[in-house]
Amino acid sequence: xxxxxxxxxxxxxxxxxxxxxxxxxxxxxxxxxxxxxxxxxxxxxxxxxxxxxxxxxxxxxxxxxxxxxxxxxxxxxxxxxxxxxxxxxxxxxxxxxxxxxxxxxxxxxxxxxxxxxxxxxxxxxxxxxxxxxxxxxxxxxxxxxxxxxxxxxxxxxxxxxxxxxxxxxxxxxxxxxxxxxxxxxxxxxxxxxxxxxxxxxxxxxxxxxxxxxxxxxxxxxxxxxxxxxxxxxxxxxxxxxxxxxxxxxxxxxxxxxxxxxxxxxxxxxxxxxxxxxxxxxxxxxxxxxxxxxxxxxxxxxxxxxxxxxxxxxxxxxxxxxxxxxxxxxxxxxxxxxxxxxxxxxxxxxxxx
Amino acid sequence: xxxxxxxxxxxxxxxxxxxxxxxxxxxxxxxxxxxxxxxxxxxxxxxxxxxxxxxxxxxxxxxxxxxxxxxxxxxxxxxxxxxxxxxxxxxxxxxxxxxxxxxxxxxxxxxxxxxxxxxxxxxxxxxxxxxxxxxxxxxxxxxxxxxxxxxxxxxxxxxxxxxxxxxxxxxxxxxxxxxxxxxxxxxxxxxxxxxxxxxxxxxxxxxxxxxxxxxxxxxxxxxxxxxxxxxxxxxxxxxxxxxxxxxxxxxxxxxxxxxxxxxxxxxxxxxxxxxxxxxxxxxxxxxxxxxxxxxxxxxxxxxxxxxxxxxxxxxxxxxxxxxxxxxxxxxxxxxxxxxxxxxxxxxxxxxx
DNA sequence: GCACTGAGTGGTACCGGTAACATCCTGGTT
DNA sequence: AACCAGGATGTTACCGGTACCACTCAGTGC
Numbered sequence: 084x085x086x087x088x089x090x091x092x093x094x095x096x097x098x099x100x101x102x103x104x105x106x107x108x109x110x111x112x113x114x115x116x117x118x119x120x121x122x123x124x125x126x127x128x129x130x131x132x133x134x135x136x137x138x139x140x141x142x143x144x145x146x147x148x149x150x151x152x153x154x155x156x157x158x159x160x161x162x163x164x165x166x167x168x169x170x171x172x173x174x175x176x177x178x179x180x181x182x183x184x185x186x187x188x189x190x191x192x193x194x195x196x197x198x199x200x201x202x203x204x205x206x207x208x209x210x211x212x213x214x215x216x217x218x219x220x221x222x223x224x225x226x227x228x229x230x231x232x233x234x235x236x237x238x239x240x241x242x243x244x245x246x247x248x249x250x251x252x253x254x255x256x257x258x259x260x261x262x263x264x265x266x267x268x269x270x271x272x273x274x275x276x277x278x279x280x281x282x283x284x285x286x287x288x289x290x291x292x293x294x295x296x297x298x299x300x301x302x303x304x305x306x307x308x309x310x311x312x313x314x315x316x317x318x319x320x321x322x323x324x325x326x327x328x329x330x331x332x333x334x335x336x337x338x339x340x341x342x343x344x345x346x347x348x349x350x351x352x353x354x355x356x357x358x359x360x361x362x363x364x365x366x367x368x369x370x371x372x373x374x375x376x377x378x379x380x381x382x383x384x385x386x387x388x389x390x391x392x393x394x395x396x397x398x399x400x401x402x403x404x405x406x407x408x409x410x411x412x413x414x415x416x417x418x419x420x421x422x423x424x425x426x427x428x429x430x431x432x433x434x435x
Numbered sequence: 436x437x438x439x440x441x442x443x444x445x446x447x448x449x450x451x452x453x454x455x456x457x458x459x460x461x462x463x464x465x466x467x468x469x470x471x472x473x474x475x476x477x478x479x480x481x482x483x484x485x486x487x488x489x490x491x492x493x494x495x496x497x498x499x500x501x502x503x504x505x506x507x508x509x510x511x512x513x514x515x516x517x518x519x520x521x522x523x524x525x526x527x528x529x530x531x532x533x534x535x536x537x538x539x540x541x542x543x544x545x546x547x548x549x550x551x552x553x554x555x556x557x558x559x560x561x562x563x564x565x566x567x568x569x570x571x572x573x574x575x576x577x578x579x580x581x582x583x584x585x586x587x588x589x590x591x592x593x594x595x596x597x598x599x600x601x602x603x604x605x606x607x608x609x610x611x612x613x614x615x616x617x618x619x620x621x622x623x624x625x626x627x628x629x630x631x632x633x634x635x636x637x638x639x640x641x642x643x644x645x646x647x648x649x650x651x652x653x654x655x656x657x658x659x660x661x662x663x664x665x666x667x668x669x670x671x672x673x674x675x676x677x678x679x680x681x682x683x684x685x686x687x688x689x690x691x692x693x694x695x696x697x698x699x700x701x702x703x704x705x706x707x708x709x710x711x712x713x714x715x716x717x718x719x720x721x722x723x724x725x726x727x728x729x730x731x732x733x734x735x736x737x738x739x740x741x742x743x744x745x746x747x748x749x750x751x752x753x754x755x756x757x758x759x760x761x762x763x764x765x766x767x768x769x770x771x772x773x774x775x776x777x778x779x780x781x782x783x784x785x786x787x
Numbered sequence: 788g789c790a791c792t793g794a795g796t797g798g799t800a801c802c803g804g805t806a807a808c809a810t811c812c813t814g815g816t817t
Numbered sequence: 818a819a820c821c822a823g824g825a826t827g828t829t830a831c832c833g834g835t836a837c838c839a840c841t842c843a844g845t846g847c
Binding site for chain 2: 098143144145146147148150151156158166167168169172173175176179180183188189190191192193195207208209210211212213236315316317319320341344345347348351369370371373374375376378
């Protein structure tokens with residue numbers, strides 16, 4: 084009190100409470116409360132007096148007090164593994180925008196590692212804060228597993244995957260995305276398509292690999308062993324050096340754009356031209372993908388939409404009170420973006 | 436009540452309150468409170484009884500109630516413009532990690548646009564939530580300006596810049612970073628260095644430009660007009676096409692890596708080899724920078740450290756109660772990362 | 788043996804809102 | 818004129834913690 088500096092010499096910005104507003108407006112606390120909650124049962128003139136007092140005092144309602152009585156925090160918790168990464172970051176941004184539109188705030192609890200404990204810790208921290216709902220960005224099986232037995236007292240939505248049938252999932256249709264990417268390469272005439280896969284345990288890695296495999300199988304194409312990276316450009320580069328020396332490789336589908344970036348450089352250094360000798364297609368459509376050498380064909384994921392969808396499903400659950408799990412198809416469609424890194428195979432193996 | 440599903444049939448995860456714990460442990464509410472707050476004035480045996488009851492009931496303290504009496508939320512608000520972008524995303528992640536280590540949670544309020552209103556709105560939303568402190572990621576003058584007159588009743592920390600002398604700033608030493616990047620190119624023998632600048636009004640753009648200018652001036656090198664982009668690879672590409680046709684251009688410092696990526700492709704398409712004919716150096720060190728063609732020299736910014744520093748300064752302010760603004764040097768050092776995109780100039784203009 | 792200390796515990800008021808109910812006041816009916 | 822409906826407002830009791838003070842009961846010094 085009076086410690087904060089010169090700013091609270093006059094009231095505004097200080098700690099006016101509802102009682103103060105009531106006094107200034109000449110009404111009761113309860114009437115102030117009604118005005119702030121848009122109750123219709125207030126005379127317009129009274130309402131104006133109250134609003135004037137609110138403005139004069141710079142009054143801001145105390146959310147903690149409101150939460151204590153209503154049991155509603157209007158706050159949503161987000162548990163995420165790598166919030167700085169392109170995908171998760173955009174999902175979180177989508178969540179935050181959508182949340183703020185419906186009057187919710189967002190608390191973010193990042194995890195340092197993939198274990199059981201970090202997930203539980205993050206969830207517990209958020210639940211103590213009394214969030215109304217929880218969104219888990221669980222790109223890895225271990226996370227999804229850990230979410231099964233968290234002290235759940237609020238609705239939960241999972242991005243990418245959940246192992247609990249009661250928890251709705253929102254995710255991009257990654258199987259379909261990789262299937263179409265692979266198909267595209269086969270249509271161009273490639274005998275088969277190699278795969279630069281994501282690390283094991285990651286939902287995205289599994290689904291993209293599954294889509295790739297499905298396309299090959301459907302076309303009756305040979306299925307080469309996928310090379311497993313760790314999502315990084317560095318791993319894409321290292322594995323790319325292996326692929327580059329194999330003359331059978333004419334088309335590669337990388338499980339994400341970063342690995343594709345590393346792959347492009349490995350091919351370049353090995354003197355294998357893209358797309359004339361080798362076609363490459365990535366996944367995600369990171370901003371740089373349009374400006375690699377050559378511009379990278381890829382599968383665009385609408386991460387923002389995933390975030391928005393999470394909020395809309397979650398607030399629907401909060402409003403209805405029911406857990407209407409897994410009704411509608413949760414898959415957000417992806418979009419095949421063809422740039423310059425894909426083309427017809429060199430006219431060596433098969434000819435008319 | 437009893438609506439949430441089968442999960443609260445047994446108590447755990449349900450809504451046990453402190454009174455329940457007290458009853459089970461055979462003590463008073465107050466003693467439970469003491470145990471949970473690590474008060475030394477509790478007999479070990481009593482403490483264990485209480486902790487057992489807590490575990491048995493799956494009790495989680497209600498943060499709203501605690502906040503109401505203590506006035507402390509242990510929650511920190513972050514106002515940010517483009518949370519999905521590489522820099523801000525990593526700052527936010529650094530903030531979140533550091534915050535959780537000292538027992539704080541983080542609420543994120545993103546802004547859709549740069550105006551005055553969005554900033555005030557975001558701040559107001561957070562202040563209603565009763566945050567103990569506010570961190571603003573204000574990369575643009577307009578944002579810094581808008582922060583001047585927000586209803587401030589908590590300590591504020593600004594990343595990049597603030598116009599209020601009472602608000603401490605945490606930022607990377609971008610002037611120095613660009614100065615050294617430019618110096619490096621001059622040392623290699625380039626007559627001068629061109630600049631691909633960021634858009635006007637952005638603090639980072641101004642500081643990086645300033646560092647570039649300082650290096651040229653100090654070396655007595657001619658100062659070409661900088662080309663102004665918008666941070667995107669697309670703008671780097673467009674402006675790069677202009678630079679590519681100018682035979683005088685032998686070295687370019689781009690204000691960020693994304694523009695540098697676009698520039699690299701423009702140079703490649705124009706047949707100007709990097710670094711044999713043109714040297715390029717970026718800024719930020721995005722993960723892809725090490726795998727462009729050729730690998731991009733750049734200035735590494737430790738965004739995570741910026742976030743951590745924000746928290747340490749903020750919690751220090753919260754603990755001391757004083758606003759010890761701008762004591763220590765707030766600049767986080769950057770690191771020059773030399774890869775393959777920089778080299779000696781072609782031996783055309785000047786000879787020994 | 789008595790006052791005294793201090794550790795351990797309990798009782799009560801209160802934080803700032805909202806829910807539920809009580810009360811007041813107006814205008815229209817009969 | 819008395820009555821009543823219902824709109825506008827006030828009163829009171831909580832929500833679930835913590836601060837503050839009161840109390841009990843050993844062990845200590847005289």
